[in-house]
Amino acid sequence: xTVSIAPPVPAPPEAAPESRRQRRRKERLAARDSEIPxxxxxxxxGTVTLLTSLAFLFALFTLIPIAWILINSTKTQANxxxxxxxxxxxxxxxxxxxxxxxxxxxGYGTYIQWFGNTALYAVLGGGGATALSAFAGYGLARFQFRxxxxxxxxxxxxxxxxxxxxxxxxxxTYAKAHLINSIWGMVLPSMVSPIGVxxxxxxxxxxxxxxxxxxxxxxxAGELRIFFRVAxxxxxxxxxxxxxINVVTVWNNYFLPLLIFNINTKYPLTVGLGLWxxxxxxxxxxxxxxxxxxxxxxxxxxxxxxxxxLQRYWRGGMLLGSIAN
Amino acid sequence: MPxxxxxxxxxxxxxxxxxxxxxxxxxxxGEFVVLVGPSGCGKTTALRMIAGLERVTSGTVSISGQVVNxxxxxxxxxxxxxxxxxxxxxxxxxxxxxFALANAGVQKAERDRRIRAAAAALGLxxxxxxxxxxxxxxxxxxxxxxxxxxxxxxxxxMDEPLSNLDAKLRVWMRGEVLRVHKSxxxxxxxxxxxxxxxMTMGDRIAVLNAGILxxxxxxxxxxxxxxxxxxxxxxxxxxxxxxxxxxxxDGALVLGSQRLAFGQGPAPGRRGEPVVVGIRPEDLxxxxxxxxxxxxxxxxxxxxxxxxLHAFFAIDARPPGxxxxxxxxxxxxxxxxxxxxxxVARLDPRSGVRPGSRVTFRVDPAxxxxxxxxxxxxxxxxxxxxxxxxxxASASAxxxxxx
Numbered sequence: 001x002t003v004s005i006a007p008p009v010p011a012p013p014e015a016a017p018e019s020r021r022q023r024r025r026k027e028r029l030a031a032r033d034s035e036i037p038x039x040x041x042x043x044x045x046g047t048v049t050l051l052t053s054l055a056f057l058f059a060l061f062t063l064i065p066i067a068w069i070l071i072n073s074t075k076t077q078a079n080x081x082x083x084x085x086x087x088x089x090x091x092x093x094x095x096x097x098x099x100x101x102x103x104x105x106x107g108y109g110t111y112i113q114w115f116g117n118t119a120l121y122a123v124l125g126g127g128g129a130t131a132l133s134a135f136a137g138y139g140l141a142r143f144q145f146r147x148x149x150x151x152x153x154x155x156x157x158x159x160x161x162x163x164x165x166x167x168x169x170x171x172x173t174y175a176k177a178h179l180i181n182s183i184w185g186m187v188l189p190s191m192v193s194p195i196g197v198x199x200x201x202x203x204x205x206x207x208x209x210x211x212x213x214x215x216x217x218x219x220x221a222g223e224l225r226i227f228f229r230v231a232x233x234x235x236x237x238x239x240x241x242x243x244x245i246n247v248v249t250v251w252n253n254y255f256l257p258l259l260i261f262n263i264n265t266k267y268p269l270t271v272g273l274g275l276w277x278x279x280x281x282x283x284x285x286x287x288x289x290x291x292x293x294x295x296x297x298x299x300x301x302x303x304x305x306x307x308x309x310l311q312r313y314w315r316g317g318m319l320l321g322s323i324a325n
Numbered sequence: 326m327p328x329x330x331x332x333x334x335x336x337x338x339x340x341x342x343x344x345x346x347x348x349x350x351x352x353x354x355g356e357f358v359v360l361v362g363p364s365g366c367g368k369t370t371a372l373r374m375i376a377g378l379e380r381v382t383s384g385t386v387s388i389s390g391q392v393v394n395x396x397x398x399x400x401x402x403x404x405x406x407x408x409x410x411x412x413x414x415x416x417x418x419x420x421x422x423x424f425a426l427a428n429a430g431v432q433k434a435e436r437d438r439r440i441r442a443a444a445a446a447l448g449l450x451x452x453x454x455x456x457x458x459x460x461x462x463x464x465x466x467x468x469x470x471x472x473x474x475x476x477x478x479x480x481x482x483m484d485e486p487l488s489n490l491d492a493k494l495r496v497w498m499r500g501e502v503l504r505v506h507k508s509x510x511x512x513x514x515x516x517x518x519x520x521x522x523x524m525t526m527g528d529r530i531a532v533l534n535a536g537i538l539x540x541x542x543x544x545x546x547x548x549x550x551x552x553x554x555x556x557x558x559x560x561x562x563x564x565x566x567x568x569x570x571x572x573x574x575d576g577a578l579v580l581g582s583q584r585l586a587f588g589q590g591p592a593p594g595r596r597g598e599p600v601v602v603g604i605r606p607e608d609l610x611x612x613x614x615x616x617x618x619x620x621x622x623x624x625x626x627x628x629x630x631x632x633x634l635h636a637f638f639a640i641d642a643r644p645p646g647x648x649x650x651x652x653x654x655x656x657x658x659x660x661x662x663x664x665x666x667x668x669v670a671r672l673d674p675r676s677g678v679r680p681g682s683r684v685t686f687r688v689d690p691a692x693x694x695x696x697x698x699x700x701x702x703x704x705x706x707x708x709x710x711x712x713x714x715x716x717x718a719s720a721s722a723x724x725x726x727x728x
Contacts, residue, residue, distance in 0.1 A: 211409060211411040212413065214398075214411065215405070215412075215413075215472075217377075218398050218403060218405045218425075219472070219476075220429055221399065222399070225428065229413075230413055234414070234415065322411065322412045322413065322414035322458075323409045
């Protein structure tokens with residue numbers, strides 16, 4: 001047996017069922033015990049301090065804008081411009097501004113509708129992309145067929161083409177296919193994810209052993225059943241990564257909806273906030289800045305939540321006990 | 326009608342390597358056949374072709390009289406135990422064992438009965454709710470067996486199923502595997518590189534080397550009447566001592582600088598010509614310098630096993646030439662560093678033989694094996710009946726009927 005990175009602590013199932021919290025705590029302690037203490041890495045203390053400081057600075061750099069948004073989401077438009085950016089100022093306007101997100105304030109669209117649109121596009125596009133990536137990645141990893149390598153190279157190549165380069169042909173094609181202002185115009189292209197296919201192929205080829213597929217075939221399972229019953233459960237951590245990447249990509253997609261939607265009730269958040277941003281700059285009296293800030297905050301919350309929910313599924317050891325070597 | 330019949334089965338990989346070369350053999354209903362050979366000899370490839378996991382280049386695989394070359398594994402009704410078990414890690418022991426039954430659409434109640442029966446037969450009844458990662462190596466191995474026997478298959482294939490177990494457990498599991506085999510009565514093909522496993526388990530053994538069947542027969546036959554040098558050295562532990570030698574006109578054997586005079590000739594065929602002589606380690610006994618067939622050797626190393634003693638010695642005879650000389654049983658002890666030896670004797674543990682001492686063995690002419698130095702084919706066995714062994718390609722012809 002190879003030693004796994006996360007030490008398996010197989011709890012005897014007869015034991016009284018532990019709560020998830022207890023089990024996690026135990027796993028964490030076991031993980032800590034199996035770690036090599038930093039003193040034993042062989043790095044001079046100065047180097048460790050330097051690297052830690054750099055990492056700290058980088059974290060600060062990344063987190064500062066989020067802190068700014070959090071703080072300024074509580075302010076009035078005047079205070080956003082006139083008070084210190086990294087501290088609060090009364091009056092506390094967060095809930096008032098938040099309430100405005102549910103109204104069509106200036107006749108250009110309702111934030112909550114855009115939010116719903118984004119969620120719909122993200123679920124359909126991100127979920128669809130993940131499903132297709134799983135099928136394609138598994139197929140490319142575990143089946144050899146004529147042209148399989150070529151298909152894979154084309155997918156890799158597709159990674160390198162920026163979508164902006166395709167805007168004109170894309171628009172013309174969409175116009176012919178009646179996909180302008182259709183949600184399918186947004187969802188269908190979002191379901192194509194070269195990076196997802198690439199990641200799933202890599203993940204499937206390391207996490208789904210051929211022997212297991214052979215065993216399932218001998219056991220009389222058909223290929224579809226093998227995929228859903230044997231391969232897919234082993235691909236879950238990779239699948240969640242791809243799901244997250246795809247949802248974030250669709251959530252943050254600005255260019256494609258800008259290209260294909262010209263009805264503001266179809267807009268996703270990105271385009272809607274972009275519209276507000278333009279209007280906030282061009283018509284100073286619209287009082288749109290607080291809504292822009294709170295809107296941006298609400299936009300990133302679902303992504304952070306998704307990440308926190310999914311991260312506990314990222315764990316190794318899926319194959320423990322399956323294959324002896 | 327044999328349960329499994331291989332007819333000139335050949336596998337050439339895309340790289341051009343011929344893994345299995347015109348393999349023909351048959352397995353009767355309820356028979357336990359072992360495919361044995363050094364790593365890379367094609368035994369696993371042959372097994373995978375029977376299972377349907379590997380495309381056949383030429384020749385045929387028949388199961389119950391039906392050619393199955395183009396039939397997918399799931400329709401062949403074969404069960405297989407994999408070397409690394411290949412358990413479904415996310416399923417419980419219960420579901421691992423029941424997976425094939427669920428695929429076959431067996432009713433739930435019937436499925437439950439059969440899963441529990443298989444688990445009981447293998448001592449897994451208390452572990453049904455566990456996941457594979459919560460099992461020990463031996464338990465995992467038994468789950469892999471359970472997954473195969475629950476189907477009550479006609480054909481049972483095992484690919485080195487015990488190689489991942491520790492030595493003690495392996496010996497115990499050998500008995501278990503045989504017990505299970507007897508109880509289900511399926512034709513079984515068992516692949517191993519371990520000749521001890523082959524000898525102790527097989528009704529018949531097929532020895533493969535470089536994809537070519539060397540000999541197919543009951544264990545005792547292979548041991549007593551190996552058709553060629555390869556089989557002679559592969560079967561038996563410690564392995565047979567083989568040397569280039571010559572026979573005198575008066576029947577004495579010339580081994581290096583020593584002349585072994587026997588009362589009568591050792592009957593190696595034509596006299597005065599070079600031969601390859603084989604001596605089993607247990608056929609060397611301690612003697613005195615004046616004895617007939619006395620062979621003096623220098624002991625280089627000693628392994629005291631308690632029940633017996635292996636004395637590794639050197640004599641100045643040369644090993645047989647050709648590639649046969651380089652083929653060694655993978656399970657044999659490698660040469661001890663700095664202690665070059667070219668022979669081993671299996672002696673009484675109380676014989677007191679020490680490294681560095683000179684000893685005299687007595688060689689019994691009736692216990693010698695003779696091989697043709699050019700082809701490696703056997704020309705005479707100790708049985709006293711100078712055989713006319715068939716060439717390797719039709720070696721199965723020399724095999725006895727299945728017991």
